[in-house]
Amino acid sequence: MEKQLLDIYSDYLISQNKYATATGLSALLDGEISHDKVTRFLNKEEFDSKDLWKYVKDKVGKYQQESGVLIIDDSIEEKPYTDENEIVCWHFAHDKGRNVKGINIISCLVRYGDVSLPISYDIVRKDVELPKKGTEKVKKTSSVTKNERFRALLEQAVKNRVNFEYVLADTWFSSKENMLKIHYELEKKFIFGIKSNRLVALPKQGQLKEQYQNLNSLQLKDNQARKVWLKDIPFEVLIVKKVFKNEDGTEGTLYLVSNDLGKDADSLYSIYQKRWRIEEYHKSIKQNVSLEKSPTKVERSQKNHLFASIIGYCKLEFLKLQTSLNHFELKYKLILKANQAAFQELQKLQATIVGA
Numbered sequence: 584m585e586k587q588l589l590d591i592y593s594d595y596l597i598s599q600n601k602y603a604t605a606t607g608l609s610a611l612l613d614g615e616i617s618h619d620k621v622t623r624f625l626n627k628e629e630f631d632s633k634d635l636w637k638y639v640k641d642k643v644g645k646y647q648q649e650s651g652v653l654i655i656d657d658s659i660e661e662k663p664y665t666d667e668n669e670i671v672c673w674h675f676a677h678d679k680g681r682n683v684k685g686i687n688i689i690s691c692l693v694r695y696g697d698v699s700l701p702i703s704y705d706i707v708r709k710d711v712e713l714p715k716k717g718t719e720k721v722k723k724t725s726s727v728t729k730n731e732r733f734r735a736l737l738e739q740a741v742k743n744r745v746n747f748e749y750v751l752a753d754t755w756f757s758s759k760e761n762m763l764k765i766h767y768e769l770e771k772k773f774i775f776g777i778k779s780n781r782l783v784a785l786p787k788q789g790q791l792k793e794q795y796q797n798l799n800s801l802q803l804k805d806n807q808a809r810k811v812w813l814k815d816i817p818f819e820v821l822i823v824k825k826v827f828k829n830e831d832g833t834e835g836t837l838y839l840v841s842n843d844l845g846k847d848a849d850s851l852y853s854i855y856q857k858r859w860r861i862e863e864y865h866k867s868i869k870q871n872v873s874l875e876k877s878p879t880k881v882e883r884s885q886k887n888h889l890f891a892s893i894i895g896y897c898k899l900e901f902l903k904l905q906t907s908l909n910h911f912e913l914k915y916k917l918i919l920k921a922n923q924a925a926f927q928e929l930q931k932l933q934a935t936i937v938g939a
Contacts, residue, residue: 588624591616593894596873598917603873603888625884632703634890636743639700639897643745646698652857653740653747654692654699655733655756657707658865660875660889661685668882672709672723677755686889689729691736692861693745699860700900701893703739705732706886730758741769749843751858754778757840759815766818766842774855777840782814783822798822798838808848813840823848867910868896 595608605621662685665671674687687707692699709723733756740747750765750773757775765773779799795814803809803824813820823839825848841851868874872895877888899910908916 585624585628588616588621589630589891589894592621592624593872593891593898596892596895597871597898597914598921599873599876600918600921601876603877622884625879625887626881628887629883630887630890632705632739635704635893636702636739638894639702640743642897642901643693643700643702646695646700647693647746648695649746649748651693651695651745651747652749652751652854653737653745654694654751654858654861655689655736656753656858656861656865657687657689657729657755659683659685659687660869662875662885665878665880665885669708669710669723670706670882670885674707686885688889689732689736690861690864690893691740692864693740693747694857694860698900698904699864700897701864702743702745703736704893705736706889707732730756730761733761734764737764737769748772749774749854751855752776753858762813762816762820762840762842772841772843774839774841774843774851774858776855777822777838779836779838781840783811784814786810786812786819806848806852808846808851810844818842819844821846821851823851825852863910864896867899868892871899871910871914872896 591612592608595611596603599607599611601607605618605625608621609616609618659674659676661683662671663683665684667673667684670686671684673682673684675681676683689705689707690701691703692701707725707729708727709725711724711726712721713724714720715722733752737750748771750769750771752761752773752775754776757777762773762775765771777798779797781798782795783798783801784794784796785801801809801811801822803822805824805826808821808823810819811822821841821844823841825837825839827835827837829835839851839855843851846854872892874889874892877885879885879888896910899913902913903909906913
């Protein structure tokens with residue numbers, strides 16, 4: 584029954600376009616399932632990353648390729664009006680440059696060609712309270728860092744025998760520990776965004792401390808790749824510079840770092856662009872499967888709603904492969920059908936008034 588309710592609830596998250604509530608689902612089904620039963624479902628069994636893997640395992644096996652990429656990134660499900668707890672708390676949103684209240688999720692996707700499936704995730708839990716210096720207030724923090732969670736997701740993917748060639752991530756995960764783990768322990772390749780102030784030394788200079796300089800001082804040209812030593816990394820890496828235009832017309836610069844020394848700048852950048860699929864994933868679970876549209880207040884129900892939203896994303900991905908429609912086109916088609924049905928019902932109601 585729990586699996587059946589999960590299937591129904593995740594379908595509801597896809598098909599509805601307002602707030603996802605137990606009462607709303609019960610009304611949609613004409614009371615066949617009571618709102619109390621939906622509420623109990625959300626608060627009973629706790630679904631987690633292991634359950635997600637069980638759900639997608641067969642599909643991953645069907646589509647997997649040796650040239651797959653593993654993409655890891657975090658996102659914040661904003662919940663500005665929900666009471667704080669250990670998972671609903673304040674996090675710094677890099678895209679907004681300020682703190683926002685919500686649930687911080689680190690997701691791991693595997694991409695094979697046009698197929699992108701979430702295979703695991705972790706929720707940042709701020710379970711430690713530290714005193715704020717000079718005040719009587721406390722600051723909530725997590726006993727596990729995001730980079731530790733990053734490495735745990737990598738380990739889980741390897742344990743689950745997921746095939747991938749590259750690990751892709753942005754600058755927030757380009758730490759020394761992550762690079763060392765991927766290069767030595769996992770024996771995989773990585774392509775990370777990297778900040779321009781990281782310290783590098785040219786190969787001919789060796790790893791002498793006094794020879795290190797800021798990456799941006801190398802004055803690389805657009806689309807140029809160069810081998811360097813990155814400070815505290817005991818193997819050579821390849822640095823790539825890409826200059827691009829922002830939507831507002833301004834110019835931006837992206838630096839990439841990789842342990843794959845055999846690729847040129849175009850090849851590495853082309854592979855790294857596959858990382859943007861996780862940005863589409865973040866957007867889809869928020870807009871197409873009601874991630875941020877649940878008024879749940881209990882931690883377990885919040886986590887189970889999040890899980891059901893990820894399952895909803897997977898369902899849309901499966902439908903995408905069958906219909907050749909992307910997630911937003913599928914959602915639009917469903918909403919259009921609902922609006923057409925509402926319009927026809929309105930015409931019938933108005934006809935009865937005219938007849939009277």
